[in-house]
Amino acid sequence: MSATESLSEDPVLAMPPPLARRMGLFRFMRTVRDSSIATYPLESYQLEFADRSFLWARAYIVNAPAGVKHVLLDNAANYIKTRVSRRLLEPGLGHGLLTSEGDVWRGHRRVMAPSFDPRSVAGYAPIMTRIAAETLARWDVLPNGSPIDVMEAMMETTLHIIGETMFSAESGDIVDVVARGVERYQLEVRPTLFDLLPLPDWIPSRRSFTHPERIFSEFDAKIDRMLAERTRAGAAERPDLLGRLIAARDEETGGGMSPSEVRDQIITIFMAGHETTSLALTWTWYLLSQHPEAEAKLHSELASVLDGRAPDYPDVAKLRYARIVIDEAMRLYPPAHTLSRQAVAEDEVMGHAIEPGSSVYIVPWLLHRNRKLWENPDKFDPERFSPERAAARDRYAYIPFGAGPRICIGAAFAITEAVLLLATIAQRYRLRLKPGHPVEPQGLITLRPRHGMAMILERRL
Numbered sequence: 001m002s003a004t005e006s007l008s009e010d011p012v013l014a015m016p017p018p019l020a021r022r023m024g025l026f027r028f029m030r031t032v033r034d035s036s037i038a039t040y041p042l043e044s045y046q047l048e049f050a051d052r053s054f055l056w057a058r059a060y061i062v063n064a065p066a067g068v069k070h071v072l073l074d075n076a077a078n079y080i081k082t083r084v085s086r087r088l089l090e091p092g093l094g095h096g097l098l099t100s101e102g103d104v105w106r107g108h109r110r111v112m113a114p115s116f117d118p119r120s121v122a123g124y125a126p127i128m129t130r131i132a133a134e135t136l137a138r139w140d141v142l143p144n145g146s147p148i149d150v151m152e153a154m155m156e157t158t159l160h161i162i163g164e165t166m167f168s169a170e171s172g173d174i175v176d177v178v179a180r181g182v183e184r185y186q187l188e189v190r191p192t193l194f195d196l197l198p199l200p201d202w203i204p205s206r207r208s209f210t211h212p213e214r215i216f217s218e219f220d221a222k223i224d225r226m227l228a229e230r231t232r233a234g235a236a237e238r239p240d241l242l243g244r245l246i247a248a249r250d251e252e253t254g255g256g257m258s259p260s261e262v263r264d265q266i267i268t269i270f271m272a273g274h275e276t277t278s279l280a281l282t283w284t285w286y287l288l289s290q291h292p293e294a295e296a297k298l299h300s301e302l303a304s305v306l307d308g309r310a311p312d313y314p315d316v317a318k319l320r321y322a323r324i325v326i327d328e329a330m331r332l333y334p335p336a337h338t339l340s341r342q343a344v345a346e347d348e349v350m351g352h353a354i355e356p357g358s359s360v361y362i363v364p365w366l367l368h369r370n371r372k373l374w375e376n377p378d379k380f381d382p383e384r385f386s387p388e389r390a391a392a393r394d395r396y397a398y399i400p401f402g403a404g405p406r407i408c409i410g411a412a413f414a415i416t417e418a419v420l421l422l423a424t425i426a427q428r429y430r431l432r433l434k435p436g437h438p439v440e441p442q443g444l445i446t447l448r449p450r451h452g453m454a455m456i457l458e459r460r461l
Helices: 025-034 065-074 083-093 102-116 118-140 150-188 206-210 212-233 241-247 259-290 292-305 313-318 320-332 387-391 411-428
Strands: 049-051 059-062 079-081 147-149 339-343 347-349 352-354 359-362 429-433 441-443 447-449 454-459
Touching: 059 065, 065 339, 065 347, 065 359, 083 259, 083 339, 102 118, 102 241, 102 259, 118 150, 118 313, 118 411, 147 150, 150 212, 150 241, 150 259, 150 411, 150 447, 212 241, 212 259, 241 259, 259 292, 259 320, 259 411, 259 429, 259 447, 259 454, 292 320, 292 411, 313 320, 313 411, 320 411, 411 429
Parallel strands: 059 359
Antiparallel strands: 049 059, 079 339, 147 454, 339 359, 347 352, 429 454, 441 447
C-alpha cells in the first residue's frame, strides 16, 4: 500500500497477499529466505493446527490458545529452541537468554531479573524521556515537512536508550557499532535447507563458511576493553546494567557470569531490546498515519494527562489509550513474528501426536490474525484492548512477548519505553507517510518494513 491511496474508514493495511495454496518446497525455500511471513496460505490464518512437514523434517504450526499454552507453559520443559533458531542466532548472540537452555538459562535469568524489575524500569524512565527529547531536538532544526525514515530514527533512539542504561557515559560510540552489526546480521543471516532439515550438527551449513560471527567482531573488541576497564577501576558496582551483570551473583549458587557470558547477554539485550521496541513504534507511526481518528484520540489523551509537559514513569499507567494503540500495533505487526520450539520427547498437542525432534512453530503473525479469535483481524482497532474486551479473550491469543517461563524478560522495559517515546514525540509531531512510499512487512529475524518507513514531519506545537 502507498500513501497515494486515499484513506478510507478502514484502509487496507500492508501485508503479504495470502496464498491460495501451500508452496512447493523449492519456492518455499526461496521465499522463506526473503520473508517467512510470505509463505503462509490463506488457510493458515484460520487453522488451529497445521502439519508443515517436508522431506524427513517433521514440522507443525500451533495456532490456537490452548495449543500455545500447552507448548509454552504446561509442558514447556519438553520444548527447547529449534535447531534452525540456534543455527541462525548463536553465531552472533552466543549463549544469551534467547539461545541458552536448562540450568544455564535458569541461572542467567535469575541473575538478570533484578535489572528488569519495576523499580529498575522506573529508574530508567528519565533516561528514556531525555533521549526522546534529544531526538526531537534533532528534528526541530529541520524545516517543517521534512522527510525522515522513522524506522532509522526509532532504531537510533532506542539504541541510545539501551546503550545508556547499560553503559552510562560509555555508550556513545558503541551505539553505531551495534547498529551496523544488527543491520548486517538481519540482512545476511538467512535460513537454508541445511538449517531446516534434521541433520547432524556436525554437518555445516553453507553459511558456516561465511563466518557470520565476525559481524560483531568490532562490538566484541569494545566489550572486551570495557570489561577490562571496569575490572581495573573496580567499577562493577556502577548502577547501570553492565555493572549489575558484572556484579550479579546467582542467589542459589553464588556464582557470577564469565566475561564471555556477559558479552552474550549484552548483545542479546541490544539486539532483542532495541530492535523490537523500535519496530513496534515504527509500525505504530504507520498505523496512526492511516487512522486519523485514532491519532486524534491519542492527542486528546496526551493533552489531558500531560498538558504539554514531558511524561514520566507514573504517567505510563495513566496513558491508557497510548498503551492500547501500541498493543494493537504489536498485534498486527508483532516484531517477534515467529517462535520455534523442538520437542524433546513424544507429546500430544490438541489431539495431534508430536514426535521427538519435531519442530513446533507458534507464529504470532498468524495467531494475532486468526479469523476464529479476532473480529475483523486485519483492521486496526485499539479498542479491542480495552479492559472489557481484553478480559473476554483468551490470554494466549495475544503473545507479543512470548509466554510461559521464557516470556521476554524485558517486556516491562519495552512497554514503558514505547509509551514514553510515543507520548513525548506525538505531543510535538504528527508523522505522515511519504506519498508513494511502499510499505511491505518483511519477516526476517524480526518483522521489519522492507523499504524502511519514509514519513513527513509535521509540527504540532
